[in-house]
Amino acid sequence: MLLAALKGKNQERPPVWIMRQAGRYLPEYRALRQKHSLRDLFLTPELAAQVTKMPIDILGVDAAILFSDITIIALALGLNLDFAEGPVISGTIQPVDVRHALKPVAEAIQIVKPQLNVPLLGFCGAPFTVASYILERHNGQNLPATKKMIYQDPKAFTKLLDQITDATIDYLRLQEESGVDAIQIFDSWAHVLSKEHFDAFCAPYMKRLIESVNVPVILFMRGACTRIEELVSLNPAAISFDWQTPLSEMRKRVPMAVQGNLDPDLLYAPLPVIRQKTEELLASMGNDPGFIVNLGHGMKPDMSVDAVRCFIDTVKGAARFKNETSRIS
Numbered sequence: 001m002l003l004a005a006l007k008g009k010n011q012e013r014p015p016v017w018i019m020r021q022a023g024r025y026l027p028e029y030r031a032l033r034q035k036h037s038l039r040d041l042f043l044t045p046e047l048a049a050q051v052t053k054m055p056i057d058i059l060g061v062d063a064a065i066l067f068s069d070i071t072i073i074a075l076a077l078g079l080n081l082d083f084a085e086g087p088v089i090s091g092t093i094q095p096v097d098v099r100h101a102l103k104p105v106a107e108a109i110q111i112v113k114p115q116l117n118v119p120l121l122g123f124c125g126a127p128f129t130v131a132s133y134i135l136e137r138h139n140g141q142n143l144p145a146t147k148k149m150i151y152q153d154p155k156a157f158t159k160l161l162d163q164i165t166d167a168t169i170d171y172l173r174l175q176e177e178s179g180v181d182a183i184q185i186f187d188s189w190a191h192v193l194s195k196e197h198f199d200a201f202c203a204p205y206m207k208r209l210i211e212s213v214n215v216p217v218i219l220f221m222r223g224a225c226t227r228i229e230e231l232v233s234l235n236p237a238a239i240s241f242d243w244q245t246p247l248s249e250m251r252k253r254v255p256m257a258v259q260g261n262l263d264p265d266l267l268y269a270p271l272p273v274i275r276q277k278t279e280e281l282l283a284s285m286g287n288d289p290g291f292i293v294n295l296g297h298g299m300k301p302d303m304s305v306d307a308v309r310c311f312i313d314t315v316k317g318a319a320r321f322k323n324e325t326s327r328i329s
């Protein structure tokens, strides 16, 4: 279903998964976190595989996303990575054997893949967003250190982007060889850039990532609705949109598959409201063969499993498909 939708050829109900589906809102995840540090969960293949599979078993989502983090790439750049409130990267970039540094991720993929009956998504951060995690502690401000470097020393910033891109390409190829079915690129911070800087410091590096693998690539960018033409020209298999603009409107300007786009905070609403808003999204997209249901961004740790289940079940029971007997896979 998901892979068919990525080709724009899905004839069944639309597939559904959720960004941050493998995480703290699940009691089973919290129990595991009591015993292990976040770093250990990410870097112990058996544990990462176990968390990857949790939302499939508990919620029945239509895709698994590898349990890892976009900042793991720091290890492939010879940097140190710790987790406090959020990821903390330190040290100086140095040459590293990427395949060796990220071997635990490859092993996690190899362990979980045969246990899944749904496609497995790998992922990475877009080079611009990863650069911002290297250059500053994220605290909700508009990336002061990153923006400063862009204006003060664009050459050095470009070098940093090149180093991240080279390591990320190796990392994506490793994920592909290990068995992921598709890849999502997360550009969580590109929305702080002007169009000129987006064109210079984001788009070319995303393009290199997209062209480096054979599996379909989903592009997530916060604020994607402000950069539709630019993202379309990168030619990913799908573009993931946040919730500021109705998906059905953006669909008119996007020839490839689209993913999204309910406001994640909808999952705080009473269940009937969740059901209604999900049905409205489904209805607005008709029988679109290239539509993947998701939230507009990641879900939050204090959201209830019941709310998530209501969202998933509403998509799975989509009324307009209820009378169908034959389903094409």
Ligand code: CP3
Pocket (backbone or CB within 6 Å): 018, 019, 020, 021, 022, 023, 024, 033, 038, 065, 066, 067, 068, 069, 070, 071, 085, 086, 087, 123, 186, 188, 298
């Ligand atoms: O989607 C999934 O369920 C798969 C796993 C996943 C994680 N991080 C695990 C994680 C994915 C896809 C990510 C991507 C990621 N990580 C992004 C891009 C998506 C986005 O949200 O924009 C970013 C920016 C990060 C960086 C990051 N990692 C932050 C800011 C934080 C701390 C804030 C937070 O949300 O907790 C993390 C830690 C992190 N990554 C956790 C998880 C499950 C928290 C785990 C814990 O504390 O137990």
